Amino acid sequence: MSSLEEISFQIILHAGNARSSSMEAIQFAKTGKFEEATKKIEEANQSFLEAHHAQTSLLTKEANGESLAVSILLVHAQDHLMTAMTVKEMAQEFIDIYRKIS
Secondary structure, three states, rough: OHHHHHHHHHHHHHHHHHHHHHHHHHHHHOOHHHHHHHHHHHHHHHHHEHHOOOHHHHHHHHHHHHOOOHHHHHHHHHHHHHHHHHHHHHHHHHHHHHHOOO
């Protein structure tokens, strides 16, 4: 497996974890468990940090002149990352709304 594939899978893994934590945060907020919801958002943030480290390694390689072929796997990884970021942003909004309602 190439380095590009490995990094793509790392991005997918960490983005997926972030998305899952964000969805769990919404479920906690829905039942009034705001402390647990906050912890899940923090977990999502940590997963995003890991995904961004992987992504940054690709950017560094390209900036250093290493030619990287764009693959469907990398596009898929980037799609996962962007979708997970949107879910986390919406999760935070839901948490804020549920907090106001309660």
